[in-house]
Amino acid sequence: MSTTTRLASLAALTLALMAGPAVAADTIKIGVNEPLTGAFAASGTYVVNGAKIAADEINAKGGVLGKKIELVIEDNKSNPTEAAAVAEKLITSDKTPVLMGAWGSSLTLAVMPKLEEYEVPMLVETSSSGKITTSGNPFVFRISPPSALEAASFAPMVKKIGLKKVDFLVINNDWGRGAAGDFAKMLKAEGVEVGLTETMDQAAQDMSAQLSKLKSSDADTIMMTTSVDQLTLLFKQMAALGIKKRVITTGGSQNPDQIIAQAGAAAEGTMHLTTFLPWAPEKTPDPAATKYFLAEWKARGHQFAGATESFRGYDGIRSIAAAIEKAGSAEPAAITKAFWDVKMTGLNGPIAFAKSGPEGKESGQSKPTVYLIKIADGAVSEVAL
Structure with a gap:
């Protein structure tokens, strides 16, 4: 050079x-x-x-x-x-x-x-x-x-949708365990019986053991807290096991359209707590x-x-x-x-x-708005809180 x-x-x-x-x-x-x-x-x-x-x-x-x-x-x-x-x-x-x-x-x-x-x-x-x-x-x-705020927002709906006894199936970490604890406390205060709490690891693919226990329970509703991909697996496995109970997801399961696409008919009738309504922009803040x-x-x-x-x-x-x-x-x-x-x-x-x-x-x-939505006929419909 x-x-x-x-x-x-x-x-x-x-x-x-x-x-x-x-x-x-x-x-x-x-x-x-x-x-x-x-x-x-x-x-x-x-x-x-x-x-x-x-x-x-x-x-x-x-x-x-x-x-x-x-x-x-x-x-x-x-x-x-x-x-x-x-x-x-x-x-x-x-x-x-x-x-x-x-x-x-x-x-x-x-x-x-x-x-x-x-x-x-x-x-x-x-x-x-x-x-x-x-x-x-x-x-x-x-x-x-936080799950306590989410639970408080959901409380007015408890009697409207007829919850009698609720079991939990949650991811085994701070998110899932915290949600189960906060929602259980709220449900008891609203006169709803709380039954089983089952957990699953975040990488788990087969939840049949937990689902079999929940199937045998006399609870009418299962509240779930986990990621969208794991929810998809859960809904498919519930369908395979013939579990017909009401399902309500909490704590950030904010992707119902992805659930519909991935779980198909297995997601029909499931309910989800969300904090955004992209399906109805005119109803957003x-x-x-x-x-x-x-x-x-x-x-x-x-x-x-x-x-x-x-x-x-x-x-x-x-x-x-x-x-x-x-x-x-x-x-x-x-x-x-x-x-x-x-x-x-x-x-x-x-x-x-x-x-x-x-x-x-x-x-x-901060305190965001919380909505309850339901998957019906392969689409999202709002259930007002």
Whole structure:
């Protein structure tokens, strides 16, 4: 290499190194910690795709504080240990001042110590375990309903739909066990008898042993909490075993269209608690925003079924952007403080954070709208709460 060529290469390298920080300074990073592989991959991918729509929409309008937002997306592999490692990477290596994640309750709970260690806030878009906002972590702000709130919203329907005795079949983690506990407490208060609680591992494919026990029970209803893919297997196995009991799913089983597509006739008659009504945009809290989101989702080639999960990523990034705007700064401490002043309308209702947890270390909890829908004749119909 000639001296001239060498000098030119060094000059180019120097310019590139100088440009790097300048480019980075023109964006505000948001860390996205979601399951893109593993048991919850489908749901995590939907959330990420919804987040991308929000980021593009915000950037098209000029960004936040005069800068574009940049999503730094990492795969937690549906694994709590990996979720914690991803959070640390996003905070220490990628220098993201705020995170969104981590879909499942066990994943989010694993991340939370990292938030306290580095004093970086996280917007929780999906997880429903009560412990997330009651354990005393002031860096957590959740827009999804904890299972206790979901249960309270469902309480007025208990007598209307005639529940007498309920069994539970739930995923064996913080999400599933928490839902079973919170719904059981509510049902007992409403005079409903609570029977069996059966659990299953998140990777389980054959639930015939648990279903056989539930078939022999005298309960009229089975409440289920798990991911969409596992629900599909459960409905097919119930049909094979001839189980005809009422089924109500809880805690984020927000993809009835995917269930219809995958489970077919086996899903007929099942009921699902959801926090978004894409089937009836005019009934949502912000019809114009819902129609925009659904149109953009379709324009990007995504299947309609995914909208019932992806809206959380969309609302999550919009909530974070609102906090950064109010903070007037992309510093973690300022964003954490500003979350308490966020007041906006999400696709599933008002987003505003009330204090939850021990005094002085409260987490923020928003209160979304909860709906009960039913699959009938291969389509979704609303059962008003």
